Amino acid sequence: MSLYVVQFLTGLANASSLFLAACGLSVIFGVTRIVNFAHGAFYMLGAYVAYSLTLRLEGAFGFWAAILLAAAFVAVLGTLLEMLLLRRIYQAPELFQLLATFGVTLMVEDLVHIIWGPQDLVGPRAPGFEGAVPVFGLPVPTYDLLLIVLGPLVLGGLWLLMHRTRWGVLVRAATQDRDMVAALGVNQKWLFTGVFTLGIFLAAFGGALQIPRTAVTHQMDLTIIAEVFVVVVIGGLGSITGAFLAAVLISELNAFGILVFPGISLVLMFLVMAVVLVIRPWGFLGKPIQTGVTTIGEATRPWRPWSNTTGIAVAVAVLVAALLPVVLGSYGLSVGSQILIAVVFAMSLQFQMSTGGLDSFGHAAYFGLGAYGAAMTVEWFDLPMELALLVGPLTGLVGALVFGWFCVRLSGVYFAMLTLAFAQITWSIAFQWVEVTGGDNGILGVWPADWASSPANFYWLTLTVGVVAVLALRHLVFSPFGYRLRAVRDSTVRAEAIGISRQRTQYVAFAISGTAAGLAGALFAFLKGSIFPDVLAIPTSIDALVMVLLGGVATVSGSVVGAIVYTMASIWLMSATDLSRLVLGGFIVFLVVAFPQGIVGSLSAFVSGPFERWRTRGRTERTIAVSAEGSR
Amino acid sequence: MTSAAAKLDVARLNAFYGPIQILFDVGFSVGRGEVVALLGRNGAGKSTTFKSLMGLVDRREGEIRFEDAEISRQPTYEIARRGLGYVPEDRRVFGELTVEENLEVGRQPARDGVTTWTPERLYALFPNLAEMRRRPGGQMSGGEQQMLTISRTLMGNPSLVLLDEPSEGLAPKIIEQMADAILAMKREGLGILLSEQNLHFARLISDRAYILEKGRIRFSGTIAELEANTAVRDQYLAV
Numbered sequence: 001m002s003l004y005v006v007q008f009l010t011g012l013a014n015a016s017s018l019f020l021a022a023c024g025l026s027v028i029f030g031v032t033r034i035v036n037f038a039h040g041a042f043y044m045l046g047a048y049v050a051y052s053l054t055l056r057l058e059g060a061f062g063f064w065a066a067i068l069l070a071a072a073f074v075a076v077l078g079t080l081l082e083m084l085l086l087r088r089i090y091q092a093p094e095l096f097q098l099l100a101t102f103g104v105t106l107m108v109e110d111l112v113h114i115i116w117g118p119q120d121l122v123g124p125r126a127p128g129f130e131g132a133v134p135v136f137g138l139p140v141p142t143y144d145l146l147l148i149v150l151g152p153l154v155l156g157g158l159w160l161l162m163h164r165t166r167w168g169v170l171v172r173a174a175t176q177d178r179d180m181v182a183a184l185g186v187n188q189k190w191l192f193t194g195v196f197t198l199g200i201f202l203a204a205f206g207g208a209l210q211i212p213r214t215a216v217t218h219q220m221d222l223t224i225i226a227e228v229f230v231v232v233v234i235g236g237l238g239s240i241t242g243a244f245l246a247a248v249l250i251s252e253l254n255a256f257g258i259l260v261f262p263g264i265s266l267v268l269m270f271l272v273m274a275v276v277l278v279i280r281p282w283g284f285l286g287k288p289i290q291t292g293v294t295t296i297g298e299a300t301r302p303w304r305p306w307s308n309t310t311g312i313a314v315a316v317a318v319l320v321a322a323l324l325p326v327v328l329g330s331y332g333l334s335v336g337s338q339i340l341i342a343v344v345f346a347m348s349l350q351f352q353m354s355t356g357g358l359d360s361f362g363h364a365a366y367f368g369l370g371a372y373g374a375a376m377t378v379e380w381f382d383l384p385m386e387l388a389l390l391v392g393p394l395t396g397l398v399g400a401l402v403f404g405w406f407c408v409r410l411s412g413v414y415f416a417m418l419t420l421a422f423a424q425i426t427w428s429i430a431f432q433w434v435e436v437t438g439g440d441n442g443i444l445g446v447w448p449a450d451w452a453s454s455p456a457n458f459y460w461l462t463l464t465v466g467v468v469a470v471l472a473l474r475h476l477v478f479s480p481f482g483y484r485l486r487a488v489r490d491s492t493v494r495a496e497a498i499g500i501s502r503q504r505t506q507y508v509a510f511a512i513s514g515t516a517a518g519l520a521g522a523l524f525a526f527l528k529g530s531i532f533p534d535v536l537a538i539p540t541s542i543d544a545l546v547m548v549l550l551g552g553v554a555t556v557s558g559s560v561v562g563a564i565v566y567t568m569a570s571i572w573l574m575s576a577t578d579l580s581r582l583v584l585g586g587f588i589v590f591l592v593v594a595f596p597q598g599i600v601g602s603l604s605a606f607v608s609g610p611f612e613r614w615r616t617r618g619r620t621e622r623t624i625a626v627s628a629e630g631s632r
Numbered sequence: 633m634t635s636a637a638a639k640l641d642v643a644r645l646n647a648f649y650g651p652i653q654i655l656f657d658v659g660f661s662v663g664r665g666e667v668v669a670l671l672g673r674n675g676a677g678k679s680t681t682f683k684s685l686m687g688l689v690d691r692r693e694g695e696i697r698f699e700d701a702e703i704s705r706q707p708t709y710e711i712a713r714r715g716l717g718y719v720p721e722d723r724r725v726f727g728e729l730t731v732e733e734n735l736e737v738g739r740q741p742a743r744d745g746v747t748t749w750t751p752e753r754l755y756a757l758f759p760n761l762a763e764m765r766r767r768p769g770g771q772m773s774g775g776e777q778q779m780l781t782i783s784r785t786l787m788g789n790p791s792l793v794l795l796d797e798p799s800e801g802l803a804p805k806i807i808e809q810m811a812d813a814i815l816a817m818k819r820e821g822l823g824i825l826l827s828e829q830n831l832h833f834a835r836l837i838s839d840r841a842y843i844l845e846k847g848r849i850r851f852s853g854t855i856a857e858l859e860a861n862t863a864v865r866d867q868y869l870a871v
Contacts, residue, residue, distance in 0.1 A: 173726045184784065
């Protein structure tokens, strides 16, 4: 009995920390419609800055002043980010907003590395809260009790702020209808800045409060962001109270899950999230959100299969690629194989994103599942490579079928966040289930069959598989299924009205995409000869996204070019600088700010804009009656 | 035309949603304390005209002079702060905010030479609202929401109000109440531009009228002139 009470209290203390981190994200999303990926980075910065300040400020007063000053300082950084970056991308598709804030996360990671060094830091304990009090004979840290009180206090304070001040009323109004608030004379610009600052203050405060409990580490940002996404999705985006309820549920589940089923508490968390989302797709207290901006611009020209000339050009390019082993050495060929694998991986995501309109932020899951599936086939069952190359895509498929069943019930940002959460769960399983996956040590000795072991032969193998996979996916885009998928993407209501099920169509696309990613993962395992949990981590998902963006979301297979360029650039970058995350993060931010409609979208708008306007002038008068007021 | 004394003077207004042009060289004016009706069938561009005035369309071109300032390039909130009030067709009441809170969102500082509205004065104008100060906007009837959205806009102390189809979907009794309220606003010296699909409601309260069809102005004159002109009414307003 006493053990349960203590676990319950520990759960509540964790819930408070989680709530502080999550509520800011929810508030920011409610008003600005931006899912701030950098929230975890600010949480981490809060902890690091608090650590440095507590070293300089002494005594009980100094400690608490340090915590609050750290949160305030980081909040100012947040204000600057909002004014300098986010204001430029409020109109951009949500995918770009997620990517830009992820770019900021990458940059912060390297900056933290430069300023505080690589080692974990242990801060001081909170003066006056060092000890423990006995509860039913078991010790409970007093600091935990403090946190248990603090969570509801912050919740109450936020409630008062939102309901008892003019600013709060304006924020709630803007959460429902931003244009109307502006039409009533409110300058949203400063409302947005204020909300963002508040949200970042809360995140940094949550991070700073962690230093008496845990070490300050570089992994804090991505660890917390995955949990925060789960909490916010379960609680309902934009709802503060929902975030609190979800934080309590998740934390208690973890606390008791460890007690009852040690080792599978993560799976439990996933199951609960799944159940909640099936019953309430928008979370406890969330509301369905209209996703205003789609990735595909209005001016997208219709896709067409390759003309004869393009077909010949592609055939020549493949032929040239097939002749490369004549000139390249083994290092060059291994880079070549890596690029080809990236091409398949990027193409699998592009199929889902461009054709399906499903912006996945967790595509690493299926790549990684394919890699682990193949590696384990060889390692644990001693089966040949040929079979492993079949098992890889199959594990990707199974993963996509399980996760996709939940994901396709949602759309827009909810979809993106859920895919990310699933990818993180897969990563945690690979990391923690040491007996099967080898944990951090990975699986070693995954070598190709003898006939494919020479660099040239393996290169030809990946080239063959890659070309077939890309052509097959392209073919699908122009098949009846591809048309259905695009119909659902462009107008869900109209597609459903002619008998096309959105969920089923997207589910199939998700499964196909996951299978192709699994195939890429399987090849990757054999190329590297070993596999680690890294392949499942967030950066892998981001790599795929950037490749698709580089090639152009509005194209059918531009990611092939994007993958080639990006993979070569990142291999070069890794060898050229220690600060690759800073450079890559800066590059992503630049990409989003400079080309808010995507590279291809921006280019085609630039080239064909005036022409399109001239061409449509004739028919506008005829279509006006339909589109004028019906278009809103 | 009262162009010299006009509060709102619009010339050669073009508006676009994406690549599609909705308004073509629209021009009209509303004088001080005048009630002007903008008539036209569903889809003629009435709502788009109002949204263009407020800067809520993708792109607009032309001249919009309000109180002797050019506002066609100004952001929405700035236009509202100059005293141009907007009551949208779909009301857009903040459903999760109470009546009091809805009014609070609209509150702006007092303006010289214009009536200053307070919640108490608005409750006197719309007694129904006074009985439901704490009720969320989402739990009100259509007529109550229409009263609330007008009151919310009046809290900004506007000198001219754009009323987009104020009688749409309301019971006859509520429509009478609405007409009384608009006349009360007129007595306070407010200019009013209202859009309507048919003459019936508009002629109770308007001084002048314009007819919009397929994004162009097709008629301009007094209500009496319009009532006399059967040909125009048949061509542009009959269903």
